Amino acid sequence: MSGAAFVLRTMARRGLLNPGAPQRVVRQLSALHTWGFGLAGELRQATARDPGRVALIDEQGSLTYAELLDRSSRLAAALPVQPRDRVGLLCRNSAEMVVALIGIATRGADPVLINTGLSGPQLADVVRDQSLAVLIHDDEFPAPPGVRAFPTASGALAAAAGVTEPPVRPGRTIVLTSGTTGAPKGAQRPTPGGFRPLCSIIDRIPLHAGVRMHIAGPLFHTWAYAGLQMALALRATLVLRRRFDPAQTLETVARHDCSALIAVPVMLQQIMEQPYRPVPLRVVAVSGSALPGGLAGRFMDRYGDILYNLYGSTEASWASIATPADMRAAPGTAGRPPYGTKVVALGEDGRPAPTGTTGRLFVGNEMLFEGYTNGAAQERRDGLLAIGDVGHLDRAGRVFVDGRQDDMIVSGGENVFPAEVENLLADLPQVLEVAVVGVADDKYGQRLAAYVVLREGAALTTDDVRDHVRRHRARFSVPRDVVFLPELPRNATGKVLKRSLPQP
Structure with missing residues (x-):
């Protein structure tokens, strides 16, 4: 199937080609032609088609697409930056973060999405390494020295009139790698050149135009950021909460009638620990680990x-x-x-x-x-x-x-992948979560160490763990060490910080 035929078929299946008022459709296509397929262009096409639709709901209230466009345009006009400048965003999921993110892109500057779990020294490294001109941050995160900072709640970034013309050069979003140790690297994300990237995803994940979508993952994470991009392209209603809580997530999904949830796998683990309740979800899409x-x-x-x-x-x-x-x-x-x-x-x-x-x-x-x-x-x-x-x-x-690739160990001449043993142990009914890593061993060169978190009230011994692996895998996969922990160290996106695990 040709690329054009694939795009048209997928857009039709997902409701993006449904008829609309002719003048609005013309304005919608004109916005994409003028502004492109980045955040600023996708917001403008959605506003041209459905200005009164609720675009975003957070704990402070809601914004229509017209209101979201107005606020982001005003912030863009007030930003003391030039195109190509880098602007850091250190925020939790909220309307303020989305307004700032789109405003930065509207100005042609490059948003740098900063992990809220970074330490003070790591944050200072990001300011230096990314040459940030400005930092926009929530009040709970103190601004580091060496950068001009604006709290999201200060109202300092407001203008009487908003930006109405596209920048000479679209902004490039920079996503930081996990940064579990040392300073995270900045990865420059490309701006989509058309509908095909969106259609590649929604062809497999059935998200439809106008969907109500709760993004539970942090927006500084690649997958949650992709969820925001898809939400604007689909003229969706986006529902956000500042912090993830499994019980509150189920409540939020039910209260706002969300049919889609964007999350990371550890969030599903925590949701599964909650009592079952019916929810209107038709799509739960996860990524990140x-x-x-x-x-x-x-x-x-x-x-x-x-x-x-x-x-x-x-x-x-x-x-x-x-x-x-x-x-x-x-x-x-x-x-x-x-x-x-x-x-x-x-x-x-x-x-x-x-x-x-x-x-x-x-x-x-x-x-x-x-x-x-x-x-x-x-x-x-x-x-x-x-x-x-x-x-x-x-x-x-x-x-x-x-x-x-860098997790594989060689134990007694045999290649061993820790993930295979992790998955085996995760299936034990007593195990809530588990991490397996390679450790140095005098006899075999390397062996495995398993870090196990038990469910409340469950009992499991070191020999139980080893025997289970021995029954299902080769002898060189059996962990030399088994360490029981109350919880695994994780970063803000839910990835296990394996270098922070205690030495066995």
């Missing part, structure tokens, strides 16, 4: 086959999408590459690995990042980007991630 153990099946058994898992990275955007049917047919799969995306597993000789054989995963699509802001390079081969994982493809073209 692997779905541990049998979480996908357990979640769908409770809430229905509504779970979609996008596998990708800050640098590659997406590699594959697993639908409910994929995860039912092949538990543990990361799904299939969507339209316009290629995934290959390359062996040590640089050639595609045979079906079912583990190799380094490389990805190609039109939304690969434009590079790191510090000039560092990511390996590419024949236009495909190394994603940092190793995995394999099955005969149906489904992708399986076997682990991080």
Whole structure:
């Protein structure tokens, strides 16, 4: 199918080609032609088509599309920056953050999305390394020295008249890598050049025009930011809360009649710990880390086959999408590459690995990042980007991630992937969450250490853990050390900070 035919078919299926008032449709298309497909253009096309539709609901109230456009345009006019300047955003999910993010893009400056979990020294490194001209921050986060800062609640960024003309150069959003240790790198995100990137996602994840979408993940995270992009393109009603709480998430979804939830996998784990309550969800889309153990099946058994898992990275955007049917047919799969995306597993000789054989995963699509802001390079081969994982493809073209390339250990001459043991232990009914890492070993070179968090009231011994692995895996996969913890250290996006785990 040609690219144009695919886009038209997908837009029709998802309600984006439904008839509207002719003058509004003309204004909608004109806005995209003038402003492009970035945040500023997508907001303007949505406002031209549905100015009175509720665009955003947070804990302070709601904004229509016309109001969101007015506020972001005024902020853009008041920003003391020039196109290409970098503006840091250190905010929790809120209308103020969205207004600021779109305002920065409207001005042609580059928004830098900052993880709210960074330490003071890391934040100072970001200010320096990204050469921030301005920082917009919530009051709860003190501004570091060396940058002009504006609190979101101060009202200092307001103007009598808003920006009405597009910048000479569209802003480029910069997403910071996780930064679990040291200073995170800035990855420059490309601006979509048309409808195809959106359609590649909504072809596999059935999000429709006008959907009510709760983004539970933090907007500084690549997946939640993508959710914001999709929400504006779909003229959706976006529902935000400053902090994630599993019980409040279920309440928010029910109260605001949300049919879609954008989250990260650890949030699903916490939701599954809550008592069941009926919700209007028809799509739950997660990304950001692997779905541990049998979480996908357990979640769908409770809430229905509504779970979609996008596998990708800050640098590659997406590699594959697993639908409910994929995860039912092949538990543990990361799904299939969507339209316009290629995934290959390359062996040590640089050639595609045979079906079912583990190799380094490389990805190609039109939304690969434009590079790191510090000039560092990511390996590419024949236009495909190394994603940092190793995995394999099955005969149906489904992708399986076997682990991080730098996590693999060699124990007694055997290659061992900690993720395989993590998933095995996560299926134990007594285990709430688990992390497995490699540790140095005098006899075998390296062995595994398992860090286990038990469910309340559950009991499990070190020998129980080792015996379970021994029954299901080879001897070199059996953890040398088993450490029981009250919780795993995680960053603000839910990723386990493995370097922060105690030494066994």
